[in-house]
Amino acid sequence: MADYREMWSNLDMDLEKHDVLCQVLPEVFGEVYLSQQKRPRGMDFYDFVVSEIHGVRPAELIEHQKSGGKVFGTFCVYVPDEIVFAAGGIATGLCGGSQFWVAAGEKVLPPNTCPLIKASVGARLDKTCPFFRIADMFVGETTCDGKKKAWEILASEVPMHVIDIPQMKRAQDVNAFEREIHSFIKVVEDFTGSKISADSLGESIKLINNKRKALQRLYEARKAAAVPISGKDALLVTQIAFYDDPSRCAQMANQLSEELEERISRKEGVFPEDTLRIMISGTPMAIPNWKLHHIVETSGAAVVVEESCTGTRYFENLVDETAPTLERQVRALAERYMKTNCACFTPNSARIDDILRLAEEYKVDGIIDTNLQFCNLYSTESHLVKQALAEKNIPVLHLETDYSEQDFEQLRTRVQAFLEMLRE
């Protein structure tokens, strides 16, 4: 067996604690993922990534550092990865999705903090995640209050840059974000020691766009009447996209999409005909948070699209590749990122438009609008989501949950009742 212990102890990880996590993952992944029937062969790659989750990619990042490169850890889809890659750095998503890290976060954070923030802080403080140990710099953002304050705690651990994300989307806000990207360029240039040019930024814009296009292609396949891939599997692809090498991510997602397109031409789906089609909208599900998808898909329905940051919000909208100068490229970046619709903005009616559009495009029978516990933003917005969906006669169920298994049966009962209602 691959032995990464030396690498982990060089990263000053707590091997004993980390070992507890390593014990649970194989069992859970086996039951949640490997028990599915008719999975596309293209999922092999993603099964491989999960099997080596704290080994192969961390080793690649360390290699990058050995040859003088820097690694930037990020926590939000508003952070423009293009800037990092243009300076020869690597950006890697760090959002914590594991219940295992929550307790360590709770030691320093108020109990009414969302589990994503608790897990992200806990992963670092508890020294149980190699990615959190490897990143040379963390890049935070001013989105929700919980995160803003968490950056101040993490800043005592790792060099931290916080990007000021506007809270509204007026013209002056897009301009402000454009200036913010310029400041980020300066920070990244100083930290990496390499200058960003129109050429290098142009390359990285294409690199990240290609990743987005590949994920768009994958999601396109989920619109088929006979869904060729489970929601769980599609979610896993998106979750892994956050920290995999972007060009490999595009390559693998394209390869998988090709297989899915062949399935579509043969009308071959992974679920029985007439399986209910569900959209999940709301807060992100960072790896290994598979709880809700597992509930839905073991209750006789299929998740066909996620309106979330581990879903469409991650890859919808491309950056204009034709901008000729660095100035114009930065403008194009600001414009693209400000099209993403997160509940941290006010007003955020464009997100509701997104949900309505996706409901139609993916022909969903119902929507589960969900937010992580104590996420005040999405929880409040769910009222407006519900209202808008009611007007269009689209059934919706609002669920609030965390990473634990405590509410599993209760959630399952509610989901099953919702599905029952949809069937009637």
Added chain:
Amino acid sequence: METDNRFYILFPNHHQGLRLSQLLRERGIDYLIAPTPRQLSTCCGISLIVKGGDLEEASQVIAEHEIVVEKIAPAPKRDGDWKYRSC
């Protein structure tokens, strides 16, 4: 893949495992890439799961192509229904 009568093939590194998965795929032998269960090894990393009925043919492929295998072991039994747990 059926859930009982399965075997785990363990490797000293992931290169061997990925090579074997390629070869099994070419031969049309069903397999799954899986994280190694703790009951079988204290180190993490990939294993391949094959059906009991395919084990002999898989072993032939391993011998023919000199794949380095650490061990082959029956899948650990689980008692009763699995209850969801977080990780």
